[in-house]
Amino acid sequence: ELKVEQNPLFLSMQEGKNYTIYCNYSTTSDRLYWYRQDPGKSLESLFVLLSNGAVKQEGRLMASLDTKARLSTLHITAAVHDLSATYFCAVDIRRNGGATNKLIFGTGTLLAVQP
Amino acid sequence: NAGVTQTPKFRILKIGQSMTLQCTQDMNHNYMYWYRQDPGMGLKLIYYSVGAGITDKGEVPNGYNVSRSTTEDFPLRLELAAPSQTSVYFCASSYPPGQGSEQYFGPGTRLTVT
Numbered sequence: 001e002l003k004v005e006q007n008p009l010f011l012s013m014q015e016g017k018n019y020t021i022y023c024n025y026s027t028t029s030d031r032l033y034w035y036r037q038d039p040g041k042s043l044e045s046l047f048v049l050l051s052n053g054a055v056k057q058e059g060r061l062m063a064s065l066d067t068k069a070r071l072s073t074l075h076i077t078a079a080v081h082d083l084s085a086t087y088f089c090a091v092d093i094r095r096n097g098g099a100t101n102k103l104i105f106g107t108g109t110l111l112a113v114q115p
Numbered sequence: 116n117a118g119v120t121q122t123p124k125f126r127i128l129k130i131g132q133s134m135t136l137q138c139t140q141d142m143n144h145n146y147m148y149w150y151r152q153d154p155g156m157g158l159k160l161i162y163y164s165v166g167a168g169i170t171d172k173g174e175v176p177n178g179y180n181v182s183r184s185t186t187e188d189f190p191l192r193l194e195l196a197a198p199s200q201t202s203v204y205f206c207a208s209s210y211p212p213g214q215g216s217e218q219y220f221g222p223g224t225r226l227t228v229t
Contacts, residue, residue, distance in 0.1 A: 004157075031216065042205060043158075043220045088157055092216070099212035101146055102173065105157030 002027045004091050006106035013079050014114050021109045023072040023089035031092035031099050032072045034063050036085045037108070043088065047074075079113045086110045116141050119221035121206050127227045128196040136191040136224050138206030146209045147189040148173075148218065149181065151202040158205060164189055165211070196228045 003026040013019050023032070031050055035043040047056045049065035049072060056063050060083065062075045072089055090103040122137045140147065145166045150158040150173075160173030164183040178200060180192040189208075193200060203225050207218040 031212075033217070042222050045217050045219070048217050090158075092212075099216065101148075101209055101212050101216050101218070102160060102163060103158075103218070104174070105159070107155075107157045 002029070002091060002093055002104045004089060004104050004106040006087075006089055006109050008109060009107060010110045010112075012112045012114060013076075015080055016078050018078065019076050021074040021076075021087055021089075021111075023074070023091075023106055025070050025072075025091045025104075027070075027094075028067070029070075029091045029094050030065075030067045032065050033090045033092075033103065034072070034074055035088045035090065037088065038085050046087075076111070079111075081113045081115060084111055084113045118142065119206055119208055119219055121204075121221040121224050123224060124222065125225045127229065128193075130196060130198065130228060132196050133192070133194050134196070134226075136193070136204055136206075136226075138189045138191070138221060139187050140189075140206075140208040140219070140221075141187065142208060142219065143186065144208035144219075145186070145211055146218075147183065148207040148209075149179070149189070149191045150205045150207065151175065151200075152205060152223075153202050161191065161204075193226075198228050200226065201228045202226060 034046040047063040052067040054065045086108045090105045093102040119140045148163045149161040162181040164170045206221040209218045
């Protein structure tokens with residue numbers, strides 16, 4: 001059974017600082033997604049990582065995937081208040097060696113960026 | 116394009132009542148999904164569909180039913196509502212895995228069962 005763990009679960013950081021959110025998963029997969037959720041809102045897609053070694057960057061956020069370590073990271077550079085949200089990673093369940101689009105989500109990391 | 120739309124936005128049900136959550140997408144996506152999100156938690160997959168007439172169970176299907184008669188619509192039926200079904204329900208859609216698999220989410224339905 002695929003399990004997805006994120007840490008930390010809660011992150012309070014100051015503006016201008018850097019930090020990394022970690023997403024570990026328990027079985028083989030080479031597709032991982034990062035989503036952002038603002039309070040009371042729906043999920044917004046941030047990154048789609050489709051292979052080992054994939055790295056994607058958008059603004060102050062950079063995501064990477066290491067399928068051998070079963071680990072993805074979401075790195076925040078010089079945080080600003082607008083990045084305050086909950087961030088979820090989600091891992092694709094593989095079947096018969098292929099992707100299924102069935103996702104297992106992590107429990108999320110609540111990021112609070114303080115001025 | 117409206118994307119993924121869901122109705123209603125909010126609903127309060129009494130224990131034992133039934134209801135249908137509606138979901139429609141206008142992106143011509145083959146794949147559609149229903150998730151639930153409990154407070155402070157990630158999303159859990161209830162049911163999904165890879166095309167009209169084809170549905171399959173996800174992680175937490177008990178107490179729910181789905182149908183997929185058209186590409187656009189994927190309603191979720193709750194029979195005999197229970198307090199444990201109090202949650203926020205999200206519908207999503209995507210292309211198949213080989214064609215870009217990013218899922219697009221609707222705004223959600225907040226359901227309370229009392």
